[in-house]
Amino acid sequence: MKQKVAIIGGGIMGASLAYFLGTLPGGEQVDVTLYDSGIGQATSNAAGIISPWLSKRRNQQWYQLAKDGATLLIQLSREANLSNDIYQQTGTIVTRSDEADLQLLLQTAQSRQQDAPDMGTIELLSATDVQERIPLLTHAQPGIFISGGARIDGAAFVTELLRQAQTKNLTFLPEQVTLNATGDIIRSAGIKHFDTVVVLAGARTADVLKPLGVTAKVRPQKGELIELNVKDYPTLENMPVLMPEGERDFIPFGHGKLIVGATHDDEGGFDLSRSQAVETDLLASAQRFDADLTADNIAQVKIGTRAYTADFAPFFGQVPQHPNVYVASGLGSSGLTTGPVISRLLANKILYGLDDNWGRYTKPTNIYFD
Structure with missing residues (x-):
């Protein structure tokens, strides 16, 4: 008899878990049902940069997770034959205005490259070099590529x-579904039992798990980004993405599309309404690098809700006192990098019973619950 698995949440982790449960060996012995309303989902309103290697975070478990996540995405993009419009290794430029800071950044990159070969090559770029690689820029800073x-x-x-x-x-x-006290799925059509339930509901994790008698220590954070129509450079559709010092990320997607963002609003919660002040801030950040941009360039605004924990670390594993219910949450703004690798680990547990390496990546799950 096939194992019946329910996934609550169809964002980066839910979609990745569904994919792995269908493509890994043994997937033919599993039936998967995924529930997601799509409302406020962080992933569907996100575009981002996969480049964790120069992060200032001191949490080594997070860094290992993010580093392995970047590697997995390279493999996954090939395996799933993802188009360049979905995922593309364009390279990343991280800028610094101070020469001493730039040299320190270069040393950090060279040091971390020793155990992160997927970083690829490292180059020190002048402001002129940066502008040549991203011709959208009218004001560039030196950086590390x-x-x-x-x-x-x-x-x-x-x-x-x-x-x-x-x-x-x-x-x-x-x-949108909920759980009952025994971990069954409650739908409008009635109650349905699954052998395994995986809660990947992002910032709504606490609400989903509450009927089980546990409280997940997860808080919502509103994130907003803008998409702009910019000049197209047909011979440079794969411009590097830019992580400018003290500013919003600057992500050219080719074909005249530019993403700028995203914001981190701890007070916004689940509010999905647009904010003129936030849009003005995002545009101003972009204008400090491309003075030709105006509000008329804004094509659309995307808003979603991320999940954060008190220590800014993601967690995943078994829900306390509920051996057939698993959870992952708290990915924050690194979800596009860390989500797929967490889902791969959960798939290994569901299909093969393997969780030997979880301690490399996260603290015990129960510390994130009351």
Whole structure:
């Protein structure tokens, strides 16, 4: 008899888990049902940079997770045959205005490259070099180029993985569900039992798990970004992504599309309304590098809600006192990097019972619950 698995949440982790449960050996012995209403989902409103190697975070478990996540995305993009519009290793440029800071950044990059070969090549660039590689810029700063860095369109990534999973063993139901006290799924059509339930509900994790008698220590954070129409450079469709010092990320997607953002609003919670002040701030950040931009260039605004924990670390594992319910949350703004590798670990547990390496990446799950 096939194992019946329910996934609550169809963002970066839910889509990745569904994909792995359908493509890894043993997936033919599993039936997967994924529930997601799509409302406020962080991933569907996100585009980002995959380049964790120069992060200032001191949490080594997070860094190992993010580093392995970047490696997995390289492999996954090839395996799933993702188009360049979804995922592309364009390289990353991290800038510094102070020469001493720039040299320190270069030393950090060279040191971390020793155990992170997927960083690729490292180059020290002048402001002129940076401007030549990203001709959208009218004001550039010197920086470090990391060839292994990539850009990713979160919504397109999720859509494609779910499409492929549905050709295997996935049933996708676009609805919001809850749990009862025993971990069964409550739908409008009634109660349904699954052998395994995986809660990947982002910032709504606490609400989903509350009927189990546990409280997940997860808080919501509103994030907003803007998409702008800019000059197209047909011979430079794969410009590097820019992580400017003290500013919003600057992500050219080719074909005249530029993403700038995203914000981190701890007070915004689940509010999905647009903020003129935030849009003005995002545009002003972009204008400090491309003085030709105006509000007329804004094509659309995307808003989602991320999940954060008190220590800014993601967690995943078994829900306390509920051996058949698993959870992952707290990815924050690194979800596009860390989400797929967490999902791969959860898939290994569901299919093969393997969780030997979880301690490398996260603290015991129960510390994130009351």
